[in-house]
Amino acid sequence: MRQSMITLVLATLLVGAVAAKARFTSTWKAPGAQGVSFAGKKVVGLIVHDDMNLRMSAEEALARELANRGLQGVAAYRLIPKEEIRDPKLVKAWFERAGAAGVVMMRLIDLSKEKIPSAVVWQSATYYNSLWSYYPYSWGAVYEIVPARTEVKFIVETIIFDVAAGHMVWAGTSESTNPKGVQTLVKDIVEAAGAEMKKDGLVGK
Numbered sequence: 001m002r003q004s005m006i007t008l009v010l011a012t013l014l015v016g017a018v019a020a021k022a023r024f025t026s027t028w029k030a031p032g033a034q035g036v037s038f039a040g041k042k043v044v045g046l047i048v049h050d051d052m053n054l055r056m057s058a059e060e061a062l063a064r065e066l067a068n069r070g071l072q073g074v075a076a077y078r079l080i081p082k083e084e085i086r087d088p089k090l091v092k093a094w095f096e097r098a099g100a101a102g103v104v105m106m107r108l109i110d111l112s113k114e115k116i117p118s119a120v121v122w123q124s125a126t127y128y129n130s131l132w133s134y135y136p137y138s139w140g141a142v143y144e145i146v147p148a149r150t151e152v153k154f155i156v157e158t159i160i161f162d163v164a165a166g167h168m169v170w171a172g173t174s175e176s177t178n179p180k181g182v183q184t185l186v187k188d189i190v191e192a193a194g195a196e197m198k199k200d201g202l203v204g205k
Helices: 002-013 052-067 088-098 119-124 131-139 182-199
Strands: 020-029 042-048 072-075 102-109 153-162 167-177
Touching (some): 042 052, 042 088, 052 102, 052 182, 088 131, 102 131, 131 153, 131 167, 167 182
Parallel strands (some): 042 102
Antiparallel strands (some): 020 167, 102 153, 153 167
16 A cells, blocks of 8 residues: 555665754644643644554654653554544544543645645634544545655644644644654654744743
């Protein structure tokens, strides 16, 4: 399957290639977002992708990075059965049972199929209005990588939702070139996102 090629590329083709750390090209924060705090609360890390091996590795990395920042980070695959991950109603029930306060979703974007999301899109597109309208949309727009490419640029959309309210708190689009692996890619994005959220006044200096 082409979707599984992303793991192969990260593991083999990119060895020795010149890498560039993640940098955010666009960010957006919700009005009043400064009042939202997930400190000490359970936050789910969810990677929108059909490749389960990729999801497990990346979600563990994301959960670990969240925990390093004072949150109760948990990988989505540990909460939600694979066969239920695309169903918003079932996922919502799993979030409620787990007592999740927030969710950080990362989605790989295929630039050949759609434009890079920006603040304009996040504010105007109806599927970004709430967690449960974005959720089914995101699973229908998963990145597929073409094999035999020696340089790969990953455009990743990172969105933070308040689960109880269902509202988007923060969103950003980042670029990474030739990451050395899934773990490194996620770590770089989280670090870059933290820096951007400091600029936006969402986390302490």
